[in-house]
Amino acid sequence: MPLALITPNLKPLKPLMFKPKVAFYWCASCGGCEETVVDLAEDILGVVEKVDIVLWPVAMDFKYKDVEAMPDKSILATLLNGAIRSTEQEEMARLLRRKSQYMIAYGACAHLGGIPGLANQFTREHILKFNYEDGPAMANEKKTRPQLVTEENGRTPRLPALTNVVRSLDQVVEVDYYVPGCPPTPKITRAAVTALLENRLPPKGSVIAPDIALCDECPRKATKPANISFREFKRPHQALMDPQKCFLAQGVVCMGPSTLSGCEAACISGGMPCTGCFGPTSRVRDQGLKIMSSLCSNLEPKDEQGISAVLQGIPDPIGTFYRYGLARSLLRRKVNLPTD
Amino acid sequence: MSDSTNKTPDGKWTPRIVAFFCNWCTYTAADLAGVSRMKYASNIRVIRLMCSGRVDPQFVVDAFAKGADGVLIGGCHPNDCHYVEGNYKCLRRYQMLKRMIADMGIEPDRLRLEWISAAEGEKVRRVVNEMVETVKQLGPLNIPCKFEEWDKEMEALAGHVAHSQSAAGAACPDHAKPQTAQTAHV
Numbered sequence: 294m295p296l297a298l299i300t301p302n303l304k305p306l307k308p309l310m311f312k313p314k315v316a317f318y319w320c321a322s323c324g325g326c327e328e329t330v331v332d333l334a335e336d337i338l339g340v341v342e343k344v345d346i347v348l349w350p351v352a353m354d355f356k357y358k359d360v361e362a363m364p365d366k367s368i369l370a371t372l373l374n375g376a377i378r379s380t381e382q383e384e385m386a387r388l389l390r391r392k393s394q395y396m397i398a399y400g401a402c403a404h405l406g407g408i409p410g411l412a413n414q415f416t417r418e419h420i421l422k423f424n425y426e427d428g429p430a431m432a433n434e435k436k437t438r439p440q441l442v443t444e445e446n447g448r449t450p451r452l453p454a455l456t457n458v459v460r461s462l463d464q465v466v467e468v469d470y471y472v473p474g475c476p477p478t479p480k481i482t483r484a485a486v487t488a489l490l491e492n493r494l495p496p497k498g499s500v501i502a503p504d505i506a507l508c509d510e511c512p513r514k515a516t517k518p519a520n521i522s523f524r525e526f527k528r529p530h531q532a533l534m535d536p537q538k539c540f541l542a543q544g545v546v547c548m549g550p551s552t553l554s555g556c557e558a559a560c561i562s563g564g565m566p567c568t569g570c571f572g573p574t575s576r577v578r579d580q581g582l583k584i585m586s587s588l589c590s591n592l593e594p595k596d597e598q599g600i601s602a603v604l605q606g607i608p609d610p611i612g613t614f615y616r617y618g619l620a621r622s623l624l625r626r627k628v629n630l631p632t633d
Numbered sequence: 634m635s636d637s638t639n640k641t642p643d644g645k646w647t648p649r650i651v652a653f654f655c656n657w658c659t660y661t662a663a664d665l666a667g668v669s670r671m672k673y674a675s676n677i678r679v680i681r682l683m684c685s686g687r688v689d690p691q692f693v694v695d696a697f698a699k700g701a702d703g704v705l706i707g708g709c710h711p712n713d714c715h716y717v718e719g720n721y722k723c724l725r726r727y728q729m730l731k732r733m734i735a736d737m738g739i740e741p742d743r744l745r746l747e748w749i750s751a752a753e754g755e756k757v758r759r760v761v762n763e764m765v766e767t768v769k770q771l772g773p774l775n776i777p778c779k780f781e782e783w784d785k786e787m788e789a790l791a792g793h794v795a796h797s798q799s800a801a802g803a804a805c806p807d808h809a810k811p812q813t814a815q816t817a818h819v
């Protein structure tokens with residue numbers, strides 16, 4: 294990605310005298326973001342050589358106590374992936390924020406809430422009941438659920454509590470930079486880490502990706518219609534797709550027009566439309582509403598019934614337009630759900 | 634929200650409704666209603682836009698998120714839009730937006746779209762009054778209060794963290810020195 298785009302006119306500072314300390318941490322995430330760090334392949338060795346990793350639970354054995362004992366702001370940067378949805382995650386986010394100069398939201402879940410953010414359509418009770426009682430793969434006749442505190446052989450192990458609301462990292466602590474993607478690509482990760490180590494950081498609060506829509510770098514851009522009027526919406530499995538033609542021209546929802554570029558159109562190159570994991574461009578406040586506005590205004594019918602028939606082709610607008618962005622949307626969570 | 638703007642003088646709740654009216658038809662009609670001294674409920678805060686096609690769904694949801702109990706959109710009748718297609722764009726977005734707010738727990742009746750021409754001052758009066766009645770039946774929406782309620786769980790934990798971190802200064806001696814990639818086994 295064109296790093297020059299995000300680092301205007303900044304001269305690199307003197308090489309750092311000491312190895313800066315870096316922490317990696319994971320919260321409500323699938324592990325894919327950790328994979329990307331490893332996917333840096335040989336590059337990871339270069340990074341490891343230049344930094345002291347002080348916390349990386351997925352790969353190395355450190356204790357939280359080690360971090361607690363460190364002086365405040367002694368970590369150069371924490372790259373935190375995953376949404377925040379348990380008391381432990383929240384506690385760690387606060388601790389790492391205090392110990393770090395830069396807090397970096399790494400990946401769509403930390404950036405926008407991500408896939409875990411879709412749980413904001415349900416109550417905590419609903420989620421626990423489904424996962425421990427009603428789920429099709431559940432055999433739990435006694436309806437046992439994890440207990441926050443238990444007694445066992447004189448020990449009292451404690452478990453973190455699920456919060457009612459899934460949050461993006463910046464809804465919990467101050468965030469300095471965002472590395473977008475589900476997961477971020479190695480290229481974008483390398484750009485972020487290099488910017489950090491060479492002290493060529495863009496303005497605080499930036500998303501480390503070119504602030505222009507994905508269509509710009511899409512190989513199918515040439516076939517994107519200037520004027521479009523949808524007669525129907527299809528989902529990718531419902532029709533044989535032309536592998537060269539813009540998805541919108543084939544009546545398939547593609548989030549490209551309202552999604553940040555930087556992934557080099559990974560999904561489109563793999564034959565699938567963009568689902569929006571890089572998040573919106575900086576002019577957009579609510580990713581889902583913006584793409585909905587753009588797609589739905591361009592239907593062919595002009596009458597209520599005709600419009601409604603075309604819109605039936607999008608059976609789950611929340612899951613489609615807010616695939617990654619629900620927790621960070623204007624409403625954040627289904628508003629009539631109770632908290633318990 | 635409990636500020637005075639959505640309370641009657643006797644302290645009862647009364648709906649707060651944000652209206653997005655297009656400059657060429659509905660806003661002019663609202664003006665006409667005013668000039669003709671028609672009385673309609675004072676619950677409405679009108680925002681004038683050039684066209685109903687300018688009503689970004691983000692505006693509507695932001696109004697709800699900031700405390701509106703209802704949102705009314707007014708535009709020119711089909712075929713009458715000053716910009717030809719704006720009202721059709723509005724109608725299509727509106728139909729999807731209704732589904733989306735319903736999925737997000739907001740009663741779809743809190744959002745209404747009406748075509749009102751510049752001559753229909755009377756229709757402004759009727760639609761506004763009906764809208765106020767509908768929203769009164771639905772009761773307060775109060776999303777800002779919900780945000781506060783949701784974030785209480787964070788305040789509680791913030792207090793706990795501050796407490797335990799001040800106690801954690803005394804980590805066990807083995808752990809007092811931070812480990813690094815060099816000293817920890819990988």
Ligand code: SF4
Nearest residue numbers: 508511539540547549
């Ligand atoms: S809409 Fe999708 S397929 Fe079409 S140009 Fe944009 S990113 Fe590519």
Ligand code: SF4
Nearest residue numbers: 556560567568569570
């Ligand atoms: S095409 Fe879209 S969903 Fe796929 S990686 Fe790029 S931004 Fe993410």
Ligand code: FES
Nearest residue numbers: 655684708709715
């Ligand atoms: S100008 Fe009135 S709806 Fe477009």
